[in-house]
Amino acid sequence: MHRKRDVRAVKLEAGYATPMEVILASRSPRRLFLLQAAGLAVEVRPSHIDETALTGESVEDTVKRLCREKALACKVDSDIPVIAADTLVAIHGEALGQPRDLTHAKQMLMKLSGHEHQVLTAVCVRVGENIASDCIRTSVRFREISETEIETYLLHNEILDKAGSYAIQGGAASFIEAIEGPLDNVIGLPVATTLHMIAEMKDMQ
Numbered sequence: 001m002h003r004k005r006d007v008r009a010v011k012l013e014a015g016y017a018t019p020m021e022v023i024l025a026s027r028s029p030r031r032l033f034l035l036q037a038a039g040l041a042v043e044v045r046p047s048h049i050d051e052t053a054l055t056g057e058s059v060e061d062t063v064k065r066l067c068r069e070k071a072l073a074c075k076v077d078s079d080i081p082v083i084a085a086d087t088l089v090a091i092h093g094e095a096l097g098q099p100r101d102l103t104h105a106k107q108m109l110m111k112l113s114g115h116e117h118q119v120l121t122a123v124c125v126r127v128g129e130n131i132a133s134d135c136i137r138t139s140v141r142f143r144e145i146s147e148t149e150i151e152t153y154l155l156h157n158e159i160l161d162k163a164g165s166y167a168i169q170g171g172a173a174s175f176i177e178a179i180e181g182p183l184d185n186v187i188g189l190p191v192a193t194t195l196h197m198i199a200e201m202k203d204m205q
């Protein structure tokens, strides 16, 4: 879906002389960090929506729908791009979101142990009435993790706000046997894709 405009041009426009302003419709400190690290001036305005999956909905359809709802729920009366995202872990067709509690988190990590799973992040960019969206997948394979290791991990890591109950950017890095796809997508936002989408929206204006 990406047309020709070079993402470096957007970063230059965004990151140096005057940082490009965006509104982040998310409470995720990781998404904020990733956008700021890319040189954008970010205003945070989280959207509060019901994130329950619908019966029979695929994981991809769920992240796409939720991200769109988050983008639309953000009330903005300017042409500043609004960015929203939603991340879910998928294993054997099952969606793993944020755990209810530590017992639920342990169940999720036991499912992921020794297997490959996908992390899907849908991202929406809205400028006025126009909205663009994309969904990026990263495949992650965990090595076998023992029950004791999982319990120790849960004791020392903050995972209740993380899809799949782990943070690749934290202690779970040692669980990773292989990864294919963008790392920042696992952390909650595929930044290169997001910048391309902003560039395309600006070209349409």
Ligand SMILES: Cc1cn([C@H]2C[C@H](O)[C@@H](COP(=O)(O)OP(=O)(O)OP(=O)(O)O)O2)c(=O)[nH]c1=O
Binding pocket: 025, 026, 027, 028, 029, 030, 031, 046, 047, 051, 070, 085, 086, 087, 088, 089, 098, 119, 161, 162, 163, 164, 166, 167, 168, 169, 186, 187, 188
């Ligand atoms: C798998 C994984 C997820 N995550 C995070 C990314 C997302 O912030 C979070 C998934 O929850 P989301 O519902 O996508 O986002 P959120 O609740 O943090 O923020 P909001 O709904 O306001 O947009 O899990 C990590 O930080 N590291 C990881 O390794």
